Amino acid sequence: MKTLGNHIVFLLVFGAGFHAQAQCPVDTKAFEVGETLKYNAYYNWGFIWLNAGEAEFNVSSKWYNGRKVLHLWAYGTTFKSYDWIFTVREKYQSYVDPETLMPLWYERDVKEGSYTAFENYTFDYANHLIHTYVQKRDRPGVNGTLELTPCLLDVMTAIYYFRSVDFNRYTAGDKIPIHMILDSHAYRLYIRYLGKETVKTRNKNAYKCIKCAIQLVEGTMFKGDEDAVVWVTDDENKIPVIVEAQIVVGSVKAILSETKGVKNSEQ
Numbered sequence: 026m027k028t029l030g031n032h033i034v035f036l037l038v039f040g041a042g043f044h045a046q047a048q049c050p051v052d053t054k055a056f057e058v059g060e061t062l063k064y065n066a067y068y069n070w071g072f073i074w075l076n077a078g079e080a081e082f083n084v085s086s087k088w089y090n091g092r093k094v095l096h097l098w099a100y101g102t103t104f105k106s107y108d109w110i111f112t113v114r115e116k117y118q119s120y121v122d123p124e125t126l127m128p129l130w131y132e133r134d135v136k137e138g139s140y141t142a143f144e145n146y147t148f149d150y151a152n153h154l155i156h157t158y159v160q161k162r163d164r165p166g167v168n169g170t171l172e173l174t175p176c177l178l179d180v181m182t183a184i185y186y187f188r189s190v191d192f193n194r195y196t197a198g199d200k201i202p203i204h205m206i207l208d209s210h211a212y213r214l215y216i217r218y219l220g221k222e223t224v225k226t227r228n229k230n231a232y233k234c235i236k237c238a239i240q241l242v243e244g245t246m247f248k249g250d251e252d253a254v255v256w257v258t259d260d261e262n263k264i265p266v267i268v269e270a271q272i273v274v275g276s277v278k279a280i281l282s283e284t285k286g287v288k289n290s291e292q
Contacts, residue, residue: 049176051126051189055263059286060084069276077107087120094120097181111138119181126186131179148173159209178205188263192218192235214240224256224267226280232266233259261289
């Protein structure tokens with residue numbers, strides 16, 4: 026995925042759209058309103074790992090079109106002292122159905138080096154359309170529509186959908202398909218289950234984890250045609266602990282630094 030949740034580094038269903046719930050079953054027991062996850066972002070430049078940024082993910086509750094939905098919100102940033110290497114300022118937010126995790130509304134506002142982009146999507150399940158507004162660099166914004174196919178996720182919902190996967194159903198090497206919209210294009214990507222490992226973070230905390238590789242989309246940050254490797258806790262929370270990926274200026278690693286409001290008892 027293009028950002029993998031700010032370098033970590035992947036729904037309201039109206040009227041006729043209710044069929045999507047049966048086609049895209051998810052288990053939302055991994056998180057709840059009030060959860061906050063914080064990460065330190067490390068960039069590899071030559072042989073040096075620099076603690077050059079941070080990211081945060083939040084789950085809250087909002088009202089949208091007369092009903093309560095989940096608000097998934099995240100930001101990622103490089104520290105100003107390291108902006109000379111590669112500047113990152115990213116904000117993402119989605120309104121999603123708390124039972125199906127299908128997206129209703131999504132917004133992305135990013136700066137990656139000299140590249141800037143703003144995207145806004147409204148998911149119209151009744152008419153099977155996505156109403157889009159996209160503005161890149163200094164070009165005028167463009168309104169458009171896309172076909173809304175079943176089980177199509179945005180960046181934020183893809184991340185939380187990943188946390189809903191029951192990996193006990195898979196064996197090492199299995200691929201789990203995921204359908205995601207990014208830059209007004211729908212991509213059919215995959216998560217590859219690699220097995221289980223125990224990992225340690227820089228503060229020496231040890232976590233029993235599920236290890237996966239996630240297919241990336243080529244963009245300004247990532248090279249594409251390569252996998253990001255993700256370790257998530259092997260428990261009901263499936264919290265991403267470490268994410269590693271190759272980027273255009275080296276490699277990046279995000280490491281869990283703080284949790285708050287975790288739904289289930291931690292390891």
